[in-house]
Amino acid sequence: MNSFSVESITVPYRLRAIRELDLEGLPQLFPESTVHGRELADRRAWLRDVESIAWGKNPRLRLVLEETSTGRALAGFTFDRKSEAVAILRYGFRPTTAMTQIAGFVLAKEFAFTTLRLIALRTDMVQGQDPLANIHEQIGYRQAVRLREWWRDAEDNALDLITYEAVNPDWEAKHGR
Amino acid sequence: MADKGYQPEMFGEGIWLRPLEPRDALAIAQSTEIVEDSAQPVPNVPTSETAYRNWVAAQDESSLVWVVCRTDEQEAIGTASIRNIEMGTRTAETGMGLFYPEDRGKGIGQEVKALVLDFAFEVMGLHCVRCTIDARNTRSRRSVEKxxxxxxxxxxxxxxxxxxxxxxxxxxxxxxxxxxxxxxG
Incomplete structure (x- = not known):
C-alpha cells in the first residue's frame, strides 16, 4: 500500500464565514441582499450587522465558497432557516465553471445535512434555468413544487417557479420518499 | 393597525366576511382548531388573547384577513385570508379555517373560498394564488380541490x-x- 501524508491531500474548495476581504465581491456573492451599498464602508457596516447575531440565533446564515489555494471567494450561499428542519438555499456566483458550481452546491448540501442537521434543503429557480436544474438533479435534488406562471420576467412574461428539494438521506431511510 | 386600503365586507348566502379586528382576538384564541385549509395560516401562531391582539395589530399590508360570521351575526366562526401579496407578480397565498367542527361539511368553506377568490381575481387582479395544506388533512385537500x-x-x-x-x-x-x-363552465 502506498503511503501518503494528510498534508498532501488538496481540497480545492471549502465553505467558510464571510471576511472583510470578501466585501468587494459582495453583490455578486449575495445578490439577494439589497442592503449592502456601493461603498465599501456600507458593506462593512452591513457585514457587522448581519454577523453580530449569535450563531444559532440567526435565521439567515451566510457562507462563502472559497478556493482554498487562493483564499478567493467564488460564491456565496445563504441558508434561510424556515424551521429546525428546513432551510431555503440562495446563492450567488462570481463568473466560474460548472464544476465549481457543482462543488459549491455539493458542499452546501453537505453542510445543511451534517452541520445544520436539516431534513430538507430547498432552492427556487425559474423555468428555463436548465443548466442549474440539471446540476441540482445530478447531486440529488428533486423537483418538489412547480407553480405555474408564478414568476414574471423583465418583459412581464409569466414563468413557472420551480422549487427543488434535497432530503437528508437519514430521514429518507427512516420515512421513505 | 396598518392601513389596509380597500378591504370590503363580503356577503354570501349563509355567511359574511368582515375585516379582522382586535375584538376578534378572544374568539380566535379560544378556537380549538384554526387550521383547516392552511398548513400554516399565520406565522408563529399566538396562543392567548393578548398574543392574538398583538398579532392582529401587527398585520402588515401584505396580508388581508377577514373573520367569517354567520349571516346577521357578528361573532367570528372562522378566518379567511390573502397573504404574501406580491403585486409585482400578481400572486398571493390564500388560507381559511373554521373554528368549530359543527360548521364543517356544510358548504361554508366553499362559500368563503368563493368570496375570497372572487375578490382576489376580480377585484385585486391577481394572476395566481396558492395555498398550503398539511398533507395529513384529507378534508382540506378535498375542499380546495373542489x-x-x-x-x-x-x-x-x-x-x-x-x-x-x-x-x-x-x-x-x-x-x-x-x-x-x-x-x-
Missing part, C-alpha cells in the same frame, strides 16, 4: 408536529384563468 385548486407539489418535513417529527405540506395553486373558466 374549489378548483390544482396540486403543484409538496414540501418534505415542512410542519413541526411533535418532538423531532414533521409532516409534509402540499402546495396547491389556482390560476385566474382556470377560476374564470370553471365559473363559466
Amino acid at each position: 374549489s378548483g385548486y390544482v396540486l403543484a407539489g409538496s414540501y418534505t418535513a415542512d410542519i413541526p408536529v411533535g418532538l423531532g417529527e414533521y409532516a409534509d405540506t402540499l402546495v396547491y395553486q389556482l390560476l385566474a384563468s382556470d377560476w374564470r373558466a370553471a365559473k363559466l
